[in-house]
Amino acid sequence: MENFTPVSALLGGLMIGASAALFLMLNGRIAGISGILGGLIPPERGQAAWRLAFLAGLVITPLIYVASGGALPAIELDTSLPLLVVAGLIVGFGSRLGTGCTSGHGVCGIGRGSPRSIVATLVFMATAIATVFVTRHIIGI
Amino acid sequence: MPLILSAFASGLLFGLGLIVSQMVNPAKVLGFLDIFGNWDPSLALVMGAAVAVSALGTLVTRRRGAPVLAPRLEIPTRRDLDPRLIGGAALFGIGWGLVGLCPGPALVGLTFGPWPVFVFVAAMIVGMAIFRLVPADWPQVTFRREASRVDG
Numbered sequence: 252m253e254n255f256t257p258v259s260a261l262l263g264g265l266m267i268g269a270s271a272a273l274f275l276m277l278n279g280r281i282a283g284i285s286g287i288l289g290g291l292i293p294p295e296r297g298q299a300a301w302r303l304a305f306l307a308g309l310v311i312t313p314l315i316y317v318a319s320g321g322a323l324p325a326i327e328l329d330t331s332l333p334l335l336v337v338a339g340l341i342v343g344f345g346s347r348l349g350t351g352c353t354s355g356h357g358v359c360g361i362g363r364g365s366p367r368s369i370v371a372t373l374v375f376m377a378t379a380i381a382t383v384f385v386t387r388h389i390i391g392i
Numbered sequence: 393m394p395l396i397l398s399a400f401a402s403g404l405l406f407g408l409g410l411i412v413s414q415m416v417n418p419a420k421v422l423g424f425l426d427i428f429g430n431w432d433p434s435l436a437l438v439m440g441a442a443v444a445v446s447a448l449g450t451l452v453t454r455r456r457g458a459p460v461l462a463p464r465l466e467i468p469t470r471r472d473l474d475p476r477l478i479g480g481a482a483l484f485g486i487g488w489g490l491v492g493l494c495p496g497p498a499l500v501g502l503t504f505g506p507w508p509v510f511v512f513v514a515a516m517i518v519g520m521a522i523f524r525l526v527p528a529d530w531p532q533v534t535f536r537r538e539a540s541r542v543d544g
Contacts, residue, residue, distance in 0.1 A: 253430075254423050256414060260434040263413020264441025270405035271442065272449020277398040279459030280466050282406060284495040289520045301399040306499060308403020313504045315404070316411055323411060326505040327419035330491045339512040341487030343519020346495060348526070349480020350468070353494045354406075356481070357439055362446030366471050374478055375485030382489025383425040 271359050274305075283355020284309070285346035334392075349375070394461050407500045413438045416500050418492030425489055475531050 271282040278301065287302050294302075313323055330338065346352040349371055351360060356375070360368020386392045414420045415438055423432030458464055488494050493501070493512050501509040 254420070254432040254434070256432075256434050257437055260413050260437035261441045263409045263411070263415065264438035265445055266405055266409030266412060267438065268409075268442035268445025268449070270402045270409060271446040272452075273405065274399070274402040275446075275449050275459070275465075275467070276453050276456075277459055277461045278395055278402070279453070279462040279464060281468070282402060284406075284499065285520070288495060288499070288517075289523070292517065292520050292524065300396050304396040304400040305403040305406075308400040308405075309407040309496065309499045310502055312404050312407025312411060312500055316408065317504075321411070323504055324414040324417050325419075326417055326501050326509065328491070328493075328506055328508050330418075330508065332508070332511065334490055335508050335511050336515045338487040338490035338493070339515025340519040340522070341483050341490070342494060342498075342512075343516035343521075344523050345480045345483030345485075345487060345519075347480070347520050347523035349477050349482075349484055351481075352484055352496075353439075353488070354496050358442045358446050360468075362443045363450045363467065364447075365468065367468070367473060367477055370473055371477055371481040374481040375488065378482045378485030379425050379489035380427055382486050383422055384428055386490065387422075387426055388428055 267354075267358060268362070271354070271362065275359070281355055281359045283351050283359055285343075285352040286350070286355050289343075289347045331392075345375075398461055406496065409438075409442070410497050410500050416497040416505075418497070421488075421492040421494075421497070425492070479531060 274280055274282040282305075287305050290298060291302050317323060342352075349356075351368065351371060353375075356368040356371040361372060410416050413434070415435065420432065421435060423430065424435035426432075453459060453465065484494075491512060493509070495516065498509060498513050498516060502513060
């Protein structure tokens with residue numbers, strides 16, 4: 252457990268939660284990234300601007316973070332190209348079919364006490380853990 | 393306009409949280425999912441703290457009845473479980489476990505990550521587009537019952 256970073260994890264978690272709380276209190280909406288992005292494919296009339304604004308904030312953050320003197324964490328990604336494509340397709344398709352991802356179901360849905368989100372989170376945690384077990388400890392990718 | 397600004401600010405804060413917590417790093421996420429290996433519980437704390445604050449926000453918003461800037465709350469009200477929810481979540485988890493990226497961190501990583509992040513995001517958008525081709529009632533689970541042959 253030498254990789255455990257409890258302080259930054261709690262601090263970052265509070266910020267993510269604050270973002271979800273703020274978005275609900277001000278805009279009355281769920282800060283679910285797959286839903287916000289998926290709603291742009293294709294864009295609906297009158298619903299595109301706030302979606303783009305949220306996503307723009309998300310994408311721009313690292314630039315502001317660096318500009319204000321922060322050191323960005325590493326992005327360690329060594330997945331092979333075909334696997335990357337397959338995973339991307341599944342994540343995009345699955346999050347839309349299941350109406351949410353880690354943010355919409357995990358952070359917002361559980362925070363709201365939604366039974367659908369609690370079940371969805373348990374299911375995707377289980378399949379993700381199983382996938383990592385198979386790839387790392389059985390196949391050994 | 394205020395709705396757009398608040399959406400932008402929420403996006404910024406969300407991204408900041410993902411950076412500070414290092415959840416933008418797929419290796420960190422996979423370290424959490426690898427419970428049979430060298431387990432890194434960080435993600436659990438991120439999620440726990442985020443859920444706590446998000447729950448507080450829900451409580452305040454519900455008490456208030458309506459959001460500050462929008463006319464009404466647009467939150468899901470369904471409580472039933474269906475094959476789409478379970479199947480979608482199961483698929484999402486497999487993809488998440490293969491790479492360690494989910495939609496939020498993938499988008500934040502676009503501006504400073506290595507090029508494979510672009511490949512992942514492009515595939516993810518294609519996956520979301522493919523979803524649009526799926527009929528609204530798929531997958532359908534029908535429980536066919538033998539019609540009762542006995543009268544009465």
